[in-house]
Amino acid sequence: MRDTKTALKNTMKRADRDLVALGIAAGAILMFLGTGGSVLPQIARSWMGIGTGPDTLLVNALLLNVALIIFGWRRYRELLEEIEERKSAEERARVLAETDPLTGCLNRRSIAPATDEMIAREGASDRHVAFVMIDLDNFKQVNDVHGHSAGDKVLREIAERITALLPRDGLCARLGGDEFACVIPRGDNNNEQIERFAARLIERVAAPIHLGEVGVEVTISVGLAIDDAGSFGTEPPDAKGLMHKADIAMYHAKKQGKNRHFWFEPQMEDELRFRHRLEHALRQGIVEREFVPFYEQQIDLKSGEILGFEMLARWKSEEFGHLGPSTFIPVAEEMGLIAPLSEMLIEQALEDAKTWDPKLTLAVNISALQLHDPWFSQRILKLLVKHNFPPERLDIEITESCLQENVALVRSMIASLRNQGVKISLDDFGTGYSSLAQLRNLPFDQLKIDRSFIGELREDGSGRKIVDAIIQLGDGLEMPVTAEGVEDDSILGALSGFKSIKGQGYHYGQPEDAATVRTRLEALGRLAEHSADGDGAPVVSDDEPDTDDRMQAGNA
Ligand code: C2E
Ligand code: CA
Ligand code: CA
Numbered sequence: 001m002r003d004t005k006t007a008l009k010n011t012m013k014r015a016d017r018d019l020v021a022l023g024i025a026a027g028a029i030l031m032f033l034g035t036g037g038s039v040l041p042q043i044a045r046s047w048m049g050i051g052t053g054p055d056t057l058l059v060n061a062l063l064l065n066v067a068l069i070i071f072g073w074r075r076y077r078e079l080l081e082e083i084e085e086r087k088s089a090e091e092r093a094r095v096l097a098e099t100d101p102l103t104g105c106l107n108r109r110s111i112a113p114a115t116d117e118m119i120a121r122e123g124a125s126d127r128h129v130a131f132v133m134i135d136l137d138n139f140k141q142v143n144d145v146h147g148h149s150a151g152d153k154v155l156r157e158i159a160e161r162i163t164a165l166l167p168r169d170g171l172c173a174r175l176g177g178d179e180f181a182c183v184i185p186r187g188d189n190n191n192e193q194i195e196r197f198a199a200r201l202i203e204r205v206a207a208p209i210h211l212g213e214v215g216v217e218v219t220i221s222v223g224l225a226i227d228d229a230g231s232f233g234t235e236p237p238d239a240k241g242l243m244h245k246a247d248i249a250m251y252h253a254k255k256q257g258k259n260r261h262f263w264f265e266p267q268m269e270d271e272l273r274f275r276h277r278l279e280h281a282l283r284q285g286i287v288e289r290e291f292v293p294f295y296e297q298q299i300d301l302k303s304g305e306i307l308g309f310e311m312l313a314r315w316k317s318e319e320f321g322h323l324g325p326s327t328f329i330p331v332a333e334e335m336g337l338i339a340p341l342s343e344m345l346i347e348q349a350l351e352d353a354k355t356w357d358p359k360l361t362l363a364v365n366i367s368a369l370q371l372h373d374p375w376f377s378q379r380i381l382k383l384l385v386k387h388n389f390p391p392e393r394l395d396i397e398i399t400e401s402c403l404q405e406n407v408a409l410v411r412s413m414i415a416s417l418r419n420q421g422v423k424i425s426l427d428d429f430g431t432g433y434s435s436l437a438q439l440r441n442l443p444f445d446q447l448k449i450d451r452s453f454i455g456e457l458r459e460d461g462s463g464r465k466i467v468d469a470i471i472q473l474g475d476g477l478e479m480p481v482t483a484e485g486v487e488d489d490s491i492l493g494a495l496s497g498f499k500s501i502k503g504q505g506y507h508y509g510q511p512e513d514a515a516t517v518r519t520r521l522e523a524l525g526r527l528a529e530h531s532a533d534g535d536g537a538p539v540v541s542d543d544e545p546d547t548d549d550r551m552q553a554g555n556a
Contacts, residue, residue, distance in 0.1 A: 025072015032065035103159035111173035115239035133246035139178035198261040222261035223250025294511035308361030350387040357526040363395040391421035400432025451485020457494035
């Protein structure tokens with residue numbers, strides 16, 4: 001790019017010089033006409049023998065003029081050539097400035113004016129323009145697993161697939177990273193053609209891309225927006241507005257599970273604004289320590305005795321009031337803040353649990369994302385050391401979704417935690433896709449039957465059979481079983497028919513805060529007589545950053 005610019009500058013300098021040369025030649029022609037006017041008749045007369053010879057000075061001047069004219073003519077021809085060269089250099093510079101070098105598509109800078117042009121052109125004949133925002137769903141993974149040059153190849157292939165489907169007057173741009181956009185004149189009066197384009201795009205891009213021996217599959221989320229009154233109201237539509245709306249629709253498609261398309265609707269903008277407020281408040285909430293652990297009792301169903309508590313996160317948000325984890329955990333996960341948030345809660349829970357009877361266990365929920373961190377087990381062990389908490393009292397609940405990716409890493413983390421005495425439970429069992437082989441190979445300490453199955457115990461029939469089957473499975477694998485969602489006497493009654501299992505649920509009360517739990521345990525005489533002396537804490541040594549450091553990172 002820089003080379004083209006310098007070449008362009010040089011050509012322009014030379015062209016300036018040549019203009020001077022052309023000026024000199026023009027002057028020479030004028031002088032030639034002037035001197036020629038008096039010299040040539042003198043020469044003619046001397047040839048005819050009627051006069052003296054021409055004035056030598058004038059002849060010399062005439063010859064000089066001829067030389068200057070020849071010189072000027074040559075420079076003029078060169079100048080024409082250089083102007084051509086300059087034009088093509090300018091053209092090259094323009095193309096470079098407007099296209100994405102990797103894919104040859106337009107780039108972010110050039111798509112906006114091209115869209116505005118199309119809006120004006122189509123608008124003149126009362127037609128509309130659709131903007132199609134395309135974002136790859138799993139491109140980071142392709143880069144991480146196969147390397148950047150494979151990533152480039154995937155991007156080029158996708159650009160080709162998109163362009164192949166593009167209607168004749170459509171435009172395609174790569175906006176950066178793994179984001180593409182198309183702009184299409186709608187033509188007739190409905191959106192069907194655009195819908196079809198989006199659907200075919202999703203299907204076509206999803207076909208495997210071959211990288212040597214391996215094939216990778218990439219999906220896309222697509223947002224669609226059109227420059228009509230439905231989206232723009234009274235504002236005049238423009239590229240910037242269209243792009244913004246298509247982006248919001250694309251974001252919505254991501255939220256709805258990716259690999260799909262959505263048209264922009266005005267209420268999506270409100271949802272997005274709410275989401276931004278929530279994200280802002282969540283960041284602030286972590287700093288202000290608005291997240292607190294609540295506790296749900298875990299009971300031995302035979303004796304009715306409390307065996308421990310499951311910690312459930314709650315957010316006492318200044319802005320939004322009290323919120324449950326299903327609202328904020330997914331947001332924290334997407335913001336990359338789940339690990340510091342979770343560790344902050346676990347630290348509080350360890351302190352709370354230290355004041356309880358040391359026989360009582362503490363169960364905590366872990367997000368699948370936390371298990372992507374190869375340091376996860378070290379981090380947990382470090383917290384146990386920091387808070388002098390015996391690892392045998394800690395029970396980590398992971399869901400089946402954790403087992404979908406990177407089973408080898410999960411297995412080694414489970415193994416290292418169990419080596420230190422920490423228990424691992426498989427939560428919400430029956431709702432995911434863990435195979436029997438995985439269950440046999442992954443050393444869980446406990447299965448928790450999802451409350452959807454337990455709820456069905458109220459009615460006679462298939463519900464009971466499933467619970468029975470899971471309990472037998474646990475028996476065979478030597479994994480104790482906990483029933484979640486014991487809501488009332490009828491469920492409790494149905495469970496009493498099974499051999500000894502643990503249970504938890506609203507039948508024993510709603511999850512409670514630390515102070516209420518303490519009052520409950522005090523009444524039962526089950527508070528710790530002495531604080532734990534730390535003998536049981538595990539030994540860890542590594543230099544992984546602390547939770548506080550990572551919170552800073554999440555804030556950055
Ligand atoms: P979970 O691990 O399955 O937790 C049990 C959920 O069921 C809790 O909802 C609890 O309040 C609710 N529950 C308990 N007993 C009953 C009952 O008898 N009937 C019914 N219908 N529900 C009952 P909660 O607190 O809203 O938590 C929802 C989910 O959020 C949890 O499901 C867990 O997966 C997740 N979660 C909670 N705290 C954390 C956390 O600190 N980190 C992570 N990663 N996830 C958490
Ligand atoms: Ca749980
Ligand atoms: Ca559960």
